[in-house]
Every structure is written in C-alpha cells, then in structure tokens.
Amino acid sequence: MTRAQLLERYQALPFPTTSDEHWRFTDLKGFDPDSFSANGAKTVERAGSMLDVETAALAHVSEAGIEIERAPEGVVFEPLTEKHELLGTLVGTDEKFAAHNAAEWKHGLLVRVPAGLELQQPLYVRVTSSVPEAALFWRVLVVAEEGSRFSFIEEHASAARDLPGYSNVVAELFVGDGAKLEYVSIQNLSQETWHFASHRATVGRDAELDWVAGGFGSKKGKIRIENDLAGQGGTSRVTGAYFADGAQHLDYDTLQRHIAPNTTSDFAFKGALRDKARAVWRGMIRVEEDAQKTNAYQENRNLLLSPDAHADSIPGLEIEANDVRCTHGATVSQVNRDELFYCMARGLSRGEAERLIVRGFYQEIFDRIELEPVRTALQTALEARIPE
Numbered sequence: 001m002t003r004a005q006l007l008e009r010y011q012a013l014p015f016p017t018t019s020d021e022h023w024r025f026t027d028l029k030g031f032d033p034d035s036f037s038a039n040g041a042k043t044v045e046r047a048g049s050m051l052d053v054e055t056a057a058l059a060h061v062s063e064a065g066i067e068i069e070r071a072p073e074g075v076v077f078e079p080l081t082e083k084h085e086l087l088g089t090l091v092g093t094d095e096k097f098a099a100h101n102a103a104e105w106k107h108g109l110l111v112r113v114p115a116g117l118e119l120q121q122p123l124y125v126r127v128t129s130s131v132p133e134a135a136l137f138w139r140v141l142v143v144a145e146e147g148s149r150f151s152f153i154e155e156h157a158s159a160a161r162d163l164p165g166y167s168n169v170v171a172e173l174f175v176g177d178g179a180k181l182e183y184v185s186i187q188n189l190s191q192e193t194w195h196f197a198s199h200r201a202t203v204g205r206d207a208e209l210d211w212v213a214g215g216f217g218s219k220k221g222k223i224r225i226e227n228d229l230a231g232q233g234g235t236s237r238v239t240g241a242y243f244a245d246g247a248q249h250l251d252y253d254t255l256q257r258h259i260a261p262n263t264t265s266d267f268a269f270k271g272a273l274r275d276k277a278r279a280v281w282r283g284m285i286r287v288e289e290d291a292q293k294t295n296a297y298q299e300n301r302n303l304l305l306s307p308d309a310h311a312d313s314i315p316g317l318e319i320e321a322n323d324v325r326c327t328h329g330a331t332v333s334q335v336n337r338d339e340l341f342y343c344m345a346r347g348l349s350r351g352e353a354e355r356l357i358v359r360g361f362y363q364e365i366f367d368r369i370e371l372e373p374v375r376t377a378l379q380t381a382l383e384a385r386i387p388e
Contacts, residue, residue, distance in 0.1 A: 003103060013094075013095075025278075033194075051124075074117060075114070076111065077111055079108065090173075090200040097222075105137040105138065112145065115147050115176070116146070122182075124152075127154065129193055138167070141174075152184070153184040158189045165189075170199075178206050180210070186377075195219075195220075202228040207231060213240040215244075216242065218250070228257045249279075261293050263291060270300075272303040274304075275308065280312045282316070283316065284316040298329075303335065313331075
C-alpha cells in the first residue's frame with residue numbers, strides 16, 4: 001500500500017472508546033492524534049539516559065531524524081527503508097495507532113545480526129521526543145538470524161520533564177531458529193506525552209526471546225506486546241516493571257500465542273502506583289490446536305502506595321489443544337501496614353520504609369533480568385520515584 005492509502009486506512013478506522021473491550025479501562029477523551037505536528041525539527045536534541053552501559057552500536061533518534069554513531073562490522077545497523085520485505089508482516093494496519101504509524105513514520109532502524117554471530121555488548125538506540133506538541137513516529141525491525149545471540153536496547157525519553165507530545169512506536173522482532181535475542185524496551189517519556197506502542201515478535205524453532213519492558217513515563221496510551229511461538233521448542237520470557245504516580249495512566253495489552261508444539265512462554269509484570277495513578281494489564285494466552293505440550297504462564301502483581309491509586313488486571317486463556325499446561329495469576333494490594341510500621345519503628349522514615357518495601361516487591365522481577373546495567377537502572381528509577 002502507498003502512504004496515501006495507509007493514511008486513508010488510518011482515517012477510516014474508528015477511534016477507540018471505552019465501549020471497545022480492549023479499551024474499556026483507558027479513556028482517550030481529550031486526545032486528538034491529528035493535532036500534533038509530525039516529524040518536524042531541524043536539530044537532534046538528546047535526553048539523558050537511564051542506562052550506563054558499554055555498547056557495540058549506538059543510534060540517536062529525534063523528530064529531526066536518525067544519527068548512527070557506531071555499529072559493529074558484519075552487523076546491519078542502519079536506517080530502515082519502507083521497501084524492506086519484512087516491514088509490516090508482523091504489525092499490520094488493523095489497529096488505529098499501528099495504522100497511523102504505518103502511514104506517517106519516517107525515522108526507523110533496521111537491525112540484522114548474521115547467522116551464528118554472538119555479540120558481547122548490546123546494540124542500543126535512544127529515541128528522544130524533543131519538540132513540544134509534536135508527534136514522533138518510530139519504527140524498528142530486528143532480525144536475529146539462525147544461531148545468532150545478542151542484546152538490543154531501545155530507550156524512549158523526553159528532552160524535558162513537562163514536554164507535551166505524541167509518541168507512536170512499532171517494533172517487529174524476528175528470532176530465527178536456534179537464535180537468542182535479549183530485547184529491552186524502556187519508556188521514560190514526560191508525563192505530558194501520549195504514548196502508543198505495538199511490539200510483536202515471532203520466535204523460531206529452539207529459539208529464545210528474553211524481553212524486558214520498563215514503563216515509567218507518559219501521560220496515557222497503550223502498549224501492546226505480542227509473541228508468536230512459531231517454531232517447535234521456542235521460548236519466550238517477558239519481564240515487565242512499571243511505576244506510575246500523579247495522574248499517569250499505563251495500559252499493557254499482552255498476547256502469548258503458541259502456534260507450534262513444545263513451546264514455552266513466561267510473562268511476569270509488576271507495577272507500583274501512588275497518588276491517583278492507574279494501571280491496566282490485560283494478558284491473553286492463546287494456544288492453537290496443533291500446539292501440544294505448551295507450557296505457558298502469566299502473572300500481574302500491583303502494589304498500591306496510596307488509597308486513590310487503582311489497578312485493573314484481566315488475565316485470559318484461549319486453549320484449543322488438549323495437552324498443555326497454562327496458568328495465570330493477578331493481584332492488587334495496598335502496602336502492608338504491619339510491614340510499614342515495622343520498618344518505621346526501627347528508625348526509617350516513611351519514604352525509606354516504602355522504598356524498602358517496593359524493592360522487595362520488585363525483587364523477583366529484578367532477578368529475571370540478565371543484563372546487569374538494565375537491572376541496576378530499573379532499580380534506581382523505581383526507588384527514585386518514592387519521596388523522601
């Protein structure tokens with residue numbers, strides 16, 4: 001489809017409302033995506049990074065474009081073109097915001113690691129929203145060829161803490177047979193930025209996807225995370241950590257789709273909320289008829305640090321095979337008053353006590369993260385949100 005046809009497709013799709021099941025708890029009233037100027041800036045302005053990590057490749061992105069600082073020999077790490085044969089094969093145009101991205105994106109990155117290559121340091125792209133009242137449409141396509149092993153980090157941030165904007169992201173990940181991809185997506189946009197993202201991966205035979213999703217910024221939106229276990233013996237693990245305060249509203253919509261037999265998926269999301277923040281997590285495990293011997297698990301745990309914070313957790317199962325193991329769990333709970341009293345009775349301030357309790361709440365999530373700089377950055381970011 002041409003860009004004009006894609007734009008028509010986007011315009012024809014209805015705007016989501018709370019009468020739509022997947023948007024039932026996320027009201028977009030007051031948001032007009034067409035009111036933001038698209039892809040316009042003369043210079044690249046960069047935001048500070050949450051991560052302190054040595055990288056094999058580095059790229060900077062803003063409304064002005066993409067600047068590739070370095071890339072390792074033999075690895076494709078270059079601007080994405082709209083003629084790539086895999087573009088749009090995982091994330092289509094059947095959803096309003098994915099269609100908007102397909103019609104408007106101009107800045108994208110292609111990452112391809114050749115078969116059998118193992119990288120010791122991660123590939124890293126930093127995406128900065130830097131222009132007030134602007135829309136930044138970002139697209140990334142990652143291909144891990146057969147037997148390759150590497151890490152790819154994608155960080156989204158704003159150049160100013162109060163920058164209003166519209167962020168629209170699409171990521172398509174292809175994990176080839178026997179490959180291992182560690183994919184880290186961290187979102188730390190300003191609390192005045194609307195953020196919508198569609199991430200989808202396909203995992204091949206005996207391949208492994210280890211995915212970390214961190215959410216700390218943005219005003220409101222939705223993040224879709226979908227994994228297709230398409231090859232026998234494939235494994236997918238997604239670890240999510242989020243923190244919201246003020247009037248933030250975070251919405252995660254996840255899908256574990258088991259297509260081939262003997263596949264495994266493990267999704268674990270934890271979030272802490274304070275003030276009047278809200279979080280929505282909707283998870284679905286879908287097992288196709290031929291996906292026997294599936295082993296799938298999903299969980300969402302929420303810790304409420306104030307009486308006005310609220311979380312909705314909606315796990316789900318759709319199973320068509322008859323020899324599977326699929327389980328899920330979801331909890332929403334206030335801070336344990338006894339734990340808080342115990343800590344404060346031993347000389348800790350309320351902020352120090354809450355910080356200690358939050359650290360313990362997230363510890364299982366931290367233990368799942370293999371990259372130490374990522375683990376440290378998430379710990380620091382989470383604890384920094386607790387007032388002294």
